[in-house]
Amino acid sequence: MLTRRIIPCLDVKDGRVVKGTSFVQLRDAGDPVAQAAAYDAQGADEICFLDISASPEGRSTILDVVERTADQVFAPLTVGGGVRTVDDAERLLLAGADKIAVNTAAIRDPSLIARIAERFGCQAIVVAVDAKRRGDGTWEVYSHGGRSPEDLDALAWCRRVAELGAGEILLTSMDRDGTRSGYDLELVRAVADAVTIPVIASGGVGTLDHLADGLAIGGADAVLAASIFHYGEHTIGAAKAHLAARGLPVRIT
Amino acid sequence: MIAIVDVCSGNLRSVEKALAAVGGAATVTRDAETVRKADKVVVPGQGAFGAFTRGLAERALEEPLREVIARGTPYLGICLGLQILFDSSEEQGPQRGLGLVAGTVRRFQPTDHAIKVPHMGWNQVRRAAADPLGDAIGDGAHVYFVHSYHVVPDDPRVTVMESDHGGGFCAAIRKDNVFAVQFHPEKSQRVGLALLASFVRA
Numbered sequence: 001m002l003t004r005r006i007i008p009c010l011d012v013k014d015g016r017v018v019k020g021t022s023f024v025q026l027r028d029a030g031d032p033v034a035q036a037a038a039y040d041a042q043g044a045d046e047i048c049f050l051d052i053s054a055s056p057e058g059r060s061t062i063l064d065v066v067e068r069t070a071d072q073v074f075a076p077l078t079v080g081g082g083v084r085t086v087d088d089a090e091r092l093l094l095a096g097a098d099k100i101a102v103n104t105a106a107i108r109d110p111s112l113i114a115r116i117a118e119r120f121g122c123q124a125i126v127v128a129v130d131a132k133r134r135g136d137g138t139w140e141v142y143s144h145g146g147r148s149p150e151d152l153d154a155l156a157w158c159r160r161v162a163e164l165g166a167g168e169i170l171l172t173s174m175d176r177d178g179t180r181s182g183y184d185l186e187l188v189r190a191v192a193d194a195v196t197i198p199v200i201a202s203g204g205v206g207t208l209d210h211l212a213d214g215l216a217i218g219g220a221d222a223v224l225a226a227s228i229f230h231y232g233e234h235t236i237g238a239a240k241a242h243l244a245a246r247g248l249p250v251r252i253t
Numbered sequence: 254m255i256a257i258v259d260v261c262s263g264n265l266r267s268v269e270k271a272l273a274a275v276g277g278a279a280t281v282t283r284d285a286e287t288v289r290k291a292d293k294v295v296v297p298g299q300g301a302f303g304a305f306t307r308g309l310a311e312r313a314l315e316e317p318l319r320e321v322i323a324r325g326t327p328y329l330g331i332c333l334g335l336q337i338l339f340d341s342s343e344e345q346g347p348q349r350g351l352g353l354v355a356g357t358v359r360r361f362q363p364t365d366h367a368i369k370v371p372h373m374g375w376n377q378v379r380r381a382a383a384d385p386l387g388d389a390i391g392d393g394a395h396v397y398f399v400h401s402y403h404v405v406p407d408d409p410r411v412t413v414m415e416s417d418h419g420g421g422f423c424a425a426i427r428k429d430n431v432f433a434v435q436f437h438p439e440k441s442q443r444v445g446l447a448l449l450a451s452f453v454r455a
Binding site for chain 2: 040096193197
């Protein structure tokens with residue numbers, strides 16, 4: 001059967017990994033290519049780069065990072081951050097990315113999702129949705145890296161992007177991101193129940209049980225995490241062993 | 254030289270690099286003569302079936318591909334490079350394929366909400382028949398899939414690997430010099446590289 005995926009995510013700025021790491025075996029811990037290769041060696045099911053460069057010059061460095069990663073990492077690679085046009089997506093795909101994540105640009109112009117899906121297939125387009133709880137128990141979509149409220153209901157937006165041809169939803173809880181208190185499981189469950197495309201849970205992982213909960217309770221198809229892997233607390237292999245012990249189907253390498 | 258046929262641009266670089274990693278000299282090409290002269294041909298492809306068949310027509314690659322397959326040149330199809338071999342696909346269709354393998358391409362129609370479409374991620378394959386290339390992948394190995402449609406051969410004997418996604422489906426076929434897989438060996442880490450290495454050596 002289809003296994004649940006573990007996806008380590010690296011924030012990249014101006015071609016360098018932003019958050020510190022304790023991959024002691026790496027000669028250059030700030031090199032995203034070296035980190036991606038290390039995660040690949042640990043058995044990561046996919047690797048995600050989120051480009052948070054603020055300038056066009058910084059942005060252009062991600063293409064080189066993607067090319068060098070594709071030279072040596074033979075696992076699926078998702079790249080997001082600053083993708084505004086079909087041409088932006090094409091440049092990343094030709095450089096060696098398998099999937100492109102869009103967020104703010106898709107909120108501004110939802111047809112971007114359909115246009116990328118028509119050109120490269122729905123498997124190539126991931127829509128990243130940043131959601132925050134409202135007082136009434138629903139969730140609101142935020143854009144611009146979680147800074148701007150959009151007065152858009154997260155469940156309605158997720159259904160819409162699925163209809164437009166998104167292949168997958170990368171769902172981040174703004175309430176939980178950075179808290180290490182676990183995924184917003186109600187949010188994950190609500191979205192997983194609302195759409196028929198795969199959902200990646202993100203935001204709030206602090207323990208291996210949080211990963212398992214996102215899959216077993218949230219119903220996510222994949223879990224994305226950053227700090228618990230970057231800081232060397234847990235390897236991908238240890239995480240998979242934990243998920244397997246919780247009865248979840250994983251690929252043990 | 255192995256020709257990686259650029260029918261419908263996308264991530265072909267990964268296929269080229271994966272072949273290089275196992276010692277295969279390959280070139281990405283949309284040139285008919287290069288395809289005709291190649292020792293081996295790889296046809297990768299993602300995206301929509303219709304866009305792929307249009308790419309074949311616009312780049313005048315259909316005839317060269319038919320020629321090299323008829324001549325016995327080893328052919329490795331990946332994803333749409335598998336589906337295109339069949340008679341037709343129901344994707345935005347029906348749309349006609351090359352008709353080299355009898356059968357159709359159908360969308361997954363899961364009845365269980367837990368079964369998502371696209372089928373995206375790592376799934377196990379099992380051997381349905383012995384095959385010089387297919388045997389490079391062990392029974393029960395995990396490989397990376399990403400697709401919403403799957404092939405349904407009329408003759409079950411062409412199926413050499415199967416997988417499950419809300420029911421069994423054909424994951425790889427063999428017909429003479431043609432071997433084609435639904436999954437992505439170039440994205441399947443060591444398991445995928447083993448398959449590509451067999452293709453390079455064969």
